[in-house]
Amino acid sequence: MDFLTFSISLQKYKSRLLLIAVYLIMTSAIVHAQARNYTLVYSDNIKGGTAIFGNTLLQVINNDTINTIKMNDNNVDGNSIYGNDNENMKDVDIDGSTGGYGSVTVNSSSADLILPAGNNKIKLARLYWGGRIRNSDFDLTAYANQTIKLRKGTSVPYSNITALGIEKITIVSGYSQYQAYADITDFVKNSGAGTYEVGNAPLSTGAIDNGGNNGGWCIVVVYENDAVNYNSIRIYDGFQQVYNNGNPLSNSVTLTGLNVPSGQLAAGDAKMGVLAWEGDANLAGDYLKINGNLFSNTTNPVDNLWNGTITDNGLHVSSKNPNYTNQMGLDIDQFDMGTGYGIFPNAGSITLEFGTTSDKYFPGLFSFIIRMKDPTINIDNTVSDANNNHFANLNEVLTYTLKGENSGPGNANSVVITDTLPATVTYVPNSLKIISSPGVTTGIQTDISGDDIAEYIENGSIKTIQFRIGTAATSSNGGTLAPYETYEVQFKVTVNDPGTGKQIPPIMNIARIKALSDANVNFVDDGTAIINPDNGPENGPLPVTMVSFTVSPLQDKKVKLDWKTSMEINCSKYKIVRSFDGNIFNYVAEVPGAGTTSSIHSYSFIDDVSSAGCPIIYYRIDQIDNDWKSSYSKVLPVKITDETRQLIISPNPFTSSINIKITWNKNENVTAKIINLQGSEVITKGIKMNNGVNYIAIDELSDLPPGNYFIQFISATERFTKKITKQ
Structure with missing residues (x-):
């Protein structure tokens, strides 16, 4: 890897040296590399997602006419008999070449940034451009060849965008494939969703062998939106060549820092995006393996993945101009990968294998968005009295039992139970007890802080019980309750004397359990136990x-x-x-x-x-x-919960069908999903909800195995869940 760097020491204030210094500083801001390993450029767990879009900047011209047959021959299954090798590749230039703003570009094309409804906060936006050049035509160390033009819409002036880095790999003597990139986060923040036009990329044209001329651009955007699920979002980029030189070849790369959430993934819970250069629809034999599993879908065949398509889950993306299905050397594909590709809960890495038997291509960008599953923690607080008459008597020993589970599909992390004792009772020393908890030794715990996973704390008049439970719980941090894991703890107190002439009041005790989801969102539940006094028949x-x-x-x-x-x-x-x-x-x-x-x-x-x-x-x-x-x-x-919906499901448990009565607060399309305890969707159905009461029947359930399931009703802004049971 070669980096162009300069170090200048100015000893005299001479104008000539100053001019040279300014020039050198400008050029040294661009990182030039022969190739670059893939690195993590964005990592966060947010309520949001990614958008990837782009377009070609070259097209096949035969007899001074765009050959639309060749540019769209791969529209059915991604395969084609046409490629860009030895084809007359000429600039796409949708803004024209004379008058207006078009005169400043030799090539230009557009594509749409589509964002979900609601308030979108742009967290990252990167522009990538590249293609094949003849080195004598374009010196990439020259500032003029390190910029590209970008605008929102098609009728306003362009902005000049300067590359932060440029990677270049020699194809044959005198010719190179390159990729440049720039940060455009502020530009997209100010511009929002809509049509983006990019142009004036350095690209060679005409017919040539050894891969042919190609070129285009791609923008990746990370957005935050409160109406979207929490997701683990990771963006990696780099630039490597996969080239067989006449022999079968495979390259593998392991990307770390992936942070797959807990809980079993459904197919649509994980999505991957890729950008690659110089893939040919007419050359079979190239493939992608994800954790050892071959990838394919409708428009990306298992043996011809890199085929010049811009797709989303096997469908050609059409929100671009020109709208070709074959970009002749540019691939931008997004696809679901939650099942079948070895994406296991809590995985921290993913291995990608690139192979070819005849093609050459250059992967440049990978994006991952993986849905984070929420826990549902609950705590039940019950109290029993030593006399077993269900009343509290003076100096009587009361035993509090705190138990519950994580009934949600995601991990509950850093789980801590806290119980601040009422002033009407006194703690019984050495009565802290773990009845059950995953990953924790059961039995009596000491009252002292810092030596095990429970303690009794006195801070003035405030007396507190604390337990840290779950796998990997320590003397300072709570552990993890995996989905559907349970716990139970106990402690004892005695009933205090209320004072001369006073009656024992009802004794109310509130316990709280706190946990963090994989997205570091707080989840809390409270449990209350009340025991009433036995103040005698005359004051009963x-x-x-x-x-x-x-x-x-x-x-x-x-x-x-x-x-x-x-x-x-x-x-x-x-x-x-x-x-x-x-x-x-x-x-x-x-x-x-x-x-x-x-x-x-x-x-x-x-x-x-x-x-x-x-x-x-x-x-x-x-x-x-x-x-x-x-x-x-x-x-x-x-x-008191925040639920405002009325949801009645009958019969529940069911055998073959369920009838649903549900209220909804507006007219809209909603998706109903039935999900098993592993988090996989087993039934998906579109429903037209009306404002008010809706009656729905789902009758295709006879083939479901017996067990517990969740039914979810999901709109653009809401998610409503209820547990159901198949007999």
Whole structure:
């Protein structure tokens, strides 16, 4: 690899030396290389994706006319009897050569940058251009040959773009294939989606053998968009020749830093993009292996991958001018690779093998976008009392059990459980216990920090329990819960004396589990356990016989309270109170009582909590006598979710079909997917949703193996998931 560098020491302020220095500094800003190894140029995990687009700058001219047959002969399956070797290749110049802005270009073509709906933040944009030159025609060390022209649209002035680097490989004596690249992130940030026109690339024309003349351009864009899934995005570039010189040849390269997320991939969960130069549709025998697996699709045959096509998942891209299917030496292809190509969860690298038996080509760019799967962590907090009467008594030992799972398809990383104890209890020393957790030794843990995966921490009046669970958990960091892994931990406390003349209040304990997804997004769940006091018959709960009391979340952030009594004595009314912190309760509404009765009475009330702004709400029923004496029920928590959809699936479990009732908030096309626990899509169906209630039947499910699945409804901006079971 040769690099052109200059070092100038100015000893005298002479104008001639200053001019030379300015010239040398300008030329030394360009990195010239015989070839360049593939390196990682962009790496991030974001809600976003990539776009790759470009076009040819040369076309076949026969008898002063564009030969559209030769330029489109590979439109069916990528194969053709025509190539650019010994063809009369001339400049494409869509902006003309006289008048307006066209006079500044000898070649020009356009293609469209297409971005998803919503707000797109451009993170990276790189322009690549190149082709074959006769060295005597174009000196690439000259500044004039290190620039290319770029504009958004087709009716505004061009901007001059200067190469950051140029790689050049000799084909035969006097002729070279080159690739140049430049950063155009700011340009694309200011311009946005639409048509981009590129021109004036240094390219030789006419007919010649040993591969023929070729040339074109390509832009790769990385964008961030909150409406898009989290993805692992990696861009690699370089410049290498794959050439057999009459003998079968294969070159392999391993790209590191790939960062495949956890969870099994479906076919469309991983997508690869490639840019390569000088592939010929008429020369079979070239191939690409991904982790040892041969790649092919409709327009990229297994033995003729590099065939001058610009495609997306086997379909020719038509949003370009001119719109040829054979670029005569330029390949820009994108394709799904989530299944069949050895892309395993948590892989950090990928191996690409380039082979040929007759062709020569020059791979220059690889992009990868791999969908990151989210975990779904949950925690259930339950409490048992030593007397086993379900009431808290003075100095009684209470055992808290915290258990749950990661029920999502992605890893939950850095998992930590924290429980800040209420002031009504005192921790029992050396009672921290791991019942179960992957990758962790079960049993009693010490109370001391820093020696195992749990501790009891006192910080003034704040008393905290902490567990770090999951595979690879340490004394300082939480571990990983893989999809569908479970855990269970325990600790003990005693009930405190509330003081002279005071009753033991309801004891509420809130535990929290926190984790990071593979995209470093925080996931949190809270679990609440409440045990009510046994304050004796004279100060007991309601002077009614309450058969049941439940609270249930409804759609649209409403909560339903249901209670049933079998006897009431002098009961005037029931007052519903709620709390956002479990301590301070406020009046909500009241329901008339039944007076004195020994009959069964059922009551219900629906509470609108749309303005609550907290994940857990606590409810209590205060019973008021006719003489205004009051007693209270136990306190019950309810989790409030952000779900506003009504989704009813029946039957569930199912055998061969399901009926779905779902509300939607606008008219739009939605994709319904049924996904197995490995993350693979087993059913995909397009659905036209209407604003309001929709009724959907999916009846092609008899062939599914028994087990658990997820059904997802996916629009451009929303994703709604529910678990279903096949019997």
